[in-house]
Amino acid sequence: MPLSTQSQGEDEQYILVTSLDNARNLSNLLKAISFKDHAVFTTTPNGLKVTVEDCKCVQANAFIQADIFQEFTIKEDLITFQVNLTVLLDCLNIFGGSTSAGISTALRMCYKGYGYPLTLFLEEGGVVTVCKINTEEPEEPIDFDFCSSNVTNKVILQSESLKEAFSELDLTSEMLQITIIYFLELSTFGSSGSAHYDYSKDSDMMELFRCKETQTNRYKMSLLKPSTKALTLSCKVSVRTDSRGFLSLQYLVRNDDGQICFVEYFCCPDEEVEEDS
Amino acid sequence: MKFRGKIIDVACLNHFSRVITTISKLTKTCVMRLTPDNLFFVLSGKVTNGGVSMWCELHQANFFDEFQMEGVSSEFNEICLEVTPENLSRALKTVQNAKSVKVKLTKKHCPCLTVAAELPSLSSNSRVVTHDVPVEVVPRSLWHEFKEPSMPDFDVSIYLPPLKTMKNVVDRMKNLSNFLVMEANLSGEMNLKIETDLVSVTTHFKDLGNPSWGDAASQDGGASQSRDPEAMAEVRVDIRKLQQFLVGQQVNPSKAMCNIVHQSVVHLILLHDDVSLQYFIPAVA
Numbered sequence: 370m371p372l373s374t375q376s377q378g379e380d381e382q383y384i385l386v387t388s389l390d391n392a393r394n395l396s397n398l399l400k401a402i403s404f405k406d407h408a409v410f411t412t413t414p415n416g417l418k419v420t421v422e423d424c425k426c427v428q429a430n431a432f433i434q435a436d437i438f439q440e441f442t443i444k445e446d447l448i449t450f451q452v453n454l455t456v457l458l459d460c461l462n463i464f465g466g467s468t469s470a471g472i473s474t475a476l477r478m479c480y481k482g483y484g485y486p487l488t489l490f491l492e493e494g495g496v497v498t499v500c501k502i503n504t505e506e507p508e509e510p511i512d513f514d515f516c517s518s519n520v521t522n523k524v525i526l527q528s529e530s531l532k533e534a535f536s537e538l539d540l541t542s543e544m545l546q547i548t549i550i551y552f553l554e555l556s557t558f559g560s561s562g563s564a565h566y567d568y569s570k571d572s573d574m575m576e577l578f579r580c581k582e583t584q585t586n587r588y589k590m591s592l593l594k595p596s597t598k599a600l601t602l603s604c605k606v607s608v609r610t611d612s613r614g615f616l617s618l619q620y621l622v623r624n625d626d627g628q629i630c631f632v633e634y635f636c637c638p639d640e641e642v643e644e645d646s
Numbered sequence: 647m648k649f650r651g652k653i654i655d656v657a658c659l660n661h662f663s664r665v666i667t668t669i670s671k672l673t674k675t676c677v678m679r680l681t682p683d684n685l686f687f688v689l690s691g692k693v694t695n696g697g698v699s700m701w702c703e704l705h706q707a708n709f710f711d712e713f714q715m716e717g718v719s720s721e722f723n724e725i726c727l728e729v730t731p732e733n734l735s736r737a738l739k740t741v742q743n744a745k746s747v748k749v750k751l752t753k754k755h756c757p758c759l760t761v762a763a764e765l766p767s768l769s770s771n772s773r774v775v776t777h778d779v780p781v782e783v784v785p786r787s788l789w790h791e792f793k794e795p796s797m798p799d800f801d802v803s804i805y806l807p808p809l810k811t812m813k814n815v816v817d818r819m820k821n822l823s824n825f826l827v828m829e830a831n832l833s834g835e836m837n838l839k840i841e842t843d844l845v846s847v848t849t850h851f852k853d854l855g856n857p858s859w860g861d862a863a864s865q866d867g868g869a870s871q872s873r874d875p876e877a878m879a880e881v882r883v884d885i886r887k888l889q890q891f892l893v894g895q896q897v898n899p900s901k902a903m904c905n906i907v908h909q910s911v912v913h914l915i916l917l918h919d920d921v922s923l924q925y926f927i928p929a930v931a
Contacts, residue, residue, distance in 0.1 A: 465814030
């Protein structure tokens, strides 16, 4: 592969070297969480996690396991840095982000450590582009303290069913209300009226429906709307709420090669509304 | 001054239409020069268009079945008109299916290029469509501004990479920076580079080939022969100017080349079968 014509010496200086035959397997996932300019990269021998946050109320994470990469070499147990995600996406799509079959951009992503830029080598059709993106001190991602033991309600369904609802969401509604009883209901209250999308627990699309307690929670539409991108990519989604009303949306995404990656969104409920009990 | 031309071949009409559309994407207004043998579309590099200049040359016989013109005088047998190519392009698009199209210089409320065509229709009578595209006559005293540009004394001449690839890369680079450095050498290598506080991006093109112009300098092994083949000649340009050039290209040219005068100007040359287009982008500080 042309990209590996770097000298041995160069390689030894990097503490992280990852490569993908198809850069889309990274760029598509990153697009699904790209609602803010900055992203924190957390890399361990298990793989890569990219985190984006907004207003301290919503957090999105994209997980790409080490075995998704064609090469994944890491010299430390934990590497974190922050980059401008918009710039990174422009670089990953430098050859136009073509979606036609048979044409893919190969990627080699390397990092020398604190203070060094994130270096990308991208190749398509014999043309090589080298990008050096400045890294910043990573901000500590919020810990939403969402643990499985505290989960009140859990619903897993096929993404297909939610896609229609999310694409039609009334954006004049400040809130998205999620109710879980013996069905899952998404509601909006917009300038021309309210809209409700109901998903019965007996529906074919439903893979799991566990409701310990009736819950209605409201979340700021502006914070959750970006999750539509992740939903569009996914084939399955899990909706969980905990006793505080915090929301966890987990999306199962199959990349171009059929491999599985995950994206998750955490969101705080809007404080003004009291929970029904 | 008189001009009257007729196109009867649908392929010629489409080709002519495409050329005008390309010109319309490169500039809002330009000067159209008509001579007995040729049509030229000229944009002279002025501060108002960021110093960019353009020269497009067509042999009229490759497009027109009939072509009659009488210039300003017998000594200066030429017509020079300032035209908005977008208007001409729109007029030509509406007569795409015509059996024949006539273009003539007329005087309505002002001088116009009148495009007239007979269009097929469902009824037995054909429809006649006429478009009057206003033009301004360029006085003889200003003709010197619209001469054919001379070939610059370039440092490097190189064939361009596929325009589509260049366009994709430049489109993305434009999101990241306002300026781009274009550099190339005599070993067939070209780089497009941008650098800002946030990011630096370099795209490397190899094995492009360098045209041999067979000029006096290289024939007798003069100055250009002694140039280090690896040495890059570079020009820093406004990225929007390069993007504008690339956006306009609808058809793959048979030859696409670029001459670089170090830190001065990028001279792009596109050759199609019957049209040649030259575009000059000046260096920015």
